[in-house]
Amino acid sequence: MLEVKQVSKRYDGGRGVHGIDFSMQRGEIVGFLGPNGAGKTTTMRMITGYLYPTEGMITVDGLSVHEEARKARSRIGYLPETPPLYPDLTVESYLKFVAKLRGVPAREQKMRTAEMVSRLGLTGREKQSVRHLSKGYKQRLGLAQAIIHKPDLLVLDEPTSGLDPSQIIEIRGLIRELGENHTVLLSTHILQEVGALCDRVLIINRGELVMDGAPDEIGARMENRFAVSLEVRGERERVESALGEWAEAKGISAEIREGTKPQVADESAAKSAENLRDSGQAAVLPDALRETSAEAAAEDTDGASPARRAASPEASAHAHESVRALLTAPGQEDFRIELFRFLAAADLPILELHKENLTLEDVFLKLTEDGGASAEEARSVRKPSASSRERAEEEDAGSPISEPSVSEPADPAQKSPTGGERP
Amino acid sequence: MNRILAISGKELRLYFLTPTSYFAFAIYILMSSFMFYVDFVTYQPSIIDYRLILSDMLFMLLIVVPILTMRLISEEFRQGTDELLLTSPASVTEVVLGKYLASLGVLLMLLVCNLVYPAIMSLFGNLNMLTLWLSLLGVFLMGASMMAIGLFASALSQHQMVSAVAGFVLLLLFWLAGSMTSQNETLSAWIQPFSLPDRISNLTKGVINGPDVIFYVSLAVLFVVLSIQVIERKRWR
CATH class of the missing domain: 3.40.50.300 (P-loop containing nucleotide triphosphate hydrolases)
Structure with a gap:
């Protein structure tokens, strides 16, 4: 043509x-x-x-x-x-x-x-x-x-x-x-x-x-590795040890990025802090300001809270805990199926599994930047927190059509060493 | 040929959609009717001869032609529409010829406007038709070569004003070629033949002189070809 x-x-x-x-x-x-x-x-x-x-x-x-x-x-x-x-x-x-x-x-x-x-x-x-x-x-x-x-x-x-x-x-x-x-x-x-x-x-x-x-x-052609990021439900220690063992046996490097605190625990903690402050206030101002409906409500929750605290035991909090991890293997071999079976057998449900390739942005920067070394540096420094921010920015910029391969852009401009180092 | 017509059609349409051409026509009609009044009405006794007002009309062309041609090519460069024309199946030759044809159309309109004066004259006496039509032919030939020079000037720059000034200067050089060199005999012998207004005198006398016609036609061809070359050259840079 x-x-x-x-x-x-x-x-x-x-x-x-x-x-x-x-x-x-x-x-x-x-x-x-x-x-x-x-x-x-x-x-x-x-x-x-x-x-x-x-x-x-x-x-x-x-x-x-x-x-x-x-x-x-x-x-x-x-x-x-x-x-x-x-x-x-x-x-x-x-x-x-x-x-x-x-x-x-x-x-x-x-x-x-x-x-x-x-x-x-x-x-x-x-x-x-x-x-x-x-x-x-x-x-x-x-x-x-x-x-x-x-x-x-x-x-x-x-x-x-x-x-x-x-x-x-x-x-x-x-x-x-x-x-x-x-x-x-x-x-x-x-x-x-x-x-x-x-x-x-x-x-x-x-x-x-x-x-x-x-x-x-x-992206895949630019570098010879196979990377997967995943979110697993389970206690941090358990996931860490299980994944670590499995990865070591396979020659895959595993990196636990962060654990999310269970939502319910967060809520109750915030509630109790509020209650504490309320009661403190009540102690300082014993009678005068007790008529407002807000405080009446606060009193209500105060009354209810012991029961609630009892109803949220440690076990349920752990059940909602999840861990994010990044697994990187040399070569192009796809280990996702094995990973799925392993985690399923270990009773660690996968919430999210995502293949991490070099995004188009990375490739573009790597190819068009002046020195190869600085491009390498830019690629290796990736902050997961930055990516969500950039995604938001990009949506602002008006490009709502996103493809799986481009859906999680890195922030290559971020050159601070605080980001997760990639092997 | 279809493409040439398409381009000249577009140019003619644009002539009537842009204020500059109305401005040029207005100047032309205003000035020439003023001159007609001075030459025919105030100068007594009135002489019924078209040639009396012809020289004024020729002089007006010197001012009006650059205004009418300045837009032709420079505007395409400025708007980026040259990318449309040059990537279309039309060749540069077709594009330039189309534009030149449109400018000739405008020239014809100017001549038609000018016919009012001999029409008025003929009401008062007998007008020599042969000299009238041959004079008009002469004006058309000369105007055609002037339009080609203006077109060439328009290809030189993407600013209309620069094109207009360049066109005016070029035309002035050709205009004054005869009178500038009149002191020096040998120089005059070389330069005089390139003078624009001198070549028209035979036609106004009712004589079609071959070299005069060929001069105007070849001048027009030369500058059309030069315009084509100027545009073509941009593609290689």
Whole structure:
């Protein structure tokens, strides 16, 4: 479908891209990832024929983008970073112009324009001038422009940048839909997007292709280990000794991260503290302030509390205790089934079991960071508490679609040695 | 050809959607009618000859053409719509020709506006039709070459104003080519033939002189080709 063969583009001062080499199959959605200035846009511009490469060949369906430009370009749809719109035209006249320009047969133009309008949710805005469209609608019109001639290859440069969360979801939905009968190459710097949309990821850094693979494979490929995090119900000591023994026998390193205190115990402790304070207050102010209903209620609980304390014995508290652990084994062998059977036999129910791979974020940082050592450092320092915070932040940033492989991002920026060291 | 028409259609539509072209037309009509009044009404006795007001009209083109052409290519670069045009199946040649065709359309409209004056003149006496039509042909040819120069200037920058100024300066150089060098005989012999307004005199006399027509046409072709090259060059950088 698309073949990019040893393509280079040199700019002054050594920037540009060097020796980019990849190919795409029909029907693939490929994510093009890289930090700012890595050469994503340059590469896309060369693929679409906007720029000519200094070296190398780009072919679409065997047609060179530069030598058989007309034929090749009519098979490509391109949405640049800023949608190429004429603010003075109306939506309808703009689409008609693009249809004519892209060589849509005259009798189909009207139909195709109407199709694009309805498909991209622009109905009712046909007569509106492009200038007055909101950013999201402009992006949709940009997308309409790129697909109006039914191209085989769709190249999208940061299709969701600058949109609000609901618009991002919509545009992603559209891209996914388009991916069913087009080949899509999209660039982005939002990592969740790749996880949510793409079958394959290309990571580019400083003008060179540094990684090519499926989003969930990449993590495993980057490092030779198999890691599982789990939450087990049971007393800490019992879990620790049982897991430790099992892990040692298997050559797996086990690390107990934290134990959660049972909820009920917490509650009753808080209650009794409150009661204590209340009674103290009562002692200081013996009669005057005893009329308020709040205090009356406090008195009530005070009266009830001895019975409650008796009703929450140690045993039940332990039954609700759970322990989190991280097991890491060298190699790629999957030990989850054995682990399950072992813990089941030991009467330690698994509450949660999660395969920990290098997330896309880790891979991205590792590949794009300057020194290998600092990347290694960034990867090894992972704070479990930080991950939940970052997840919350990311949801704020408007990327609610998350994939299992990306669902627990690390916090690589966290370089403090307080995080759990990974072997 | 379809793509050329698509692009020129879009450009013509944009001409009528942007205020600058109305502004240019307004200036043109205001100034030329003022000059017509001075030349035809206040100058007595009135002479019924289109050529009397022709020189004013030519001078107006010098101001109006850069305003009309400045947007053509520079605006595409500024808006990023060049990415649409250059990645479409249309070649750069088609894109530039489409735009040039649109500018010729606008030039024709200017000429039509200008027909009001000979129409008024003909009410008061007999107007020589041959010189009128040949003069108009001359103005069209000269305007066409000026539009090509303006188009080229527009390809040089992504700022409309820079394009307009560059276009005006280029046009002025061609305009004054004759008068600037009139003191020096040998230099004048070389430069004079490139003067824009000097070439039109034969046509206004009712004579179609081959070299004059070829001069205007080749000047237009030269600057259209240069515009194409300027855009094409950006792709290699």
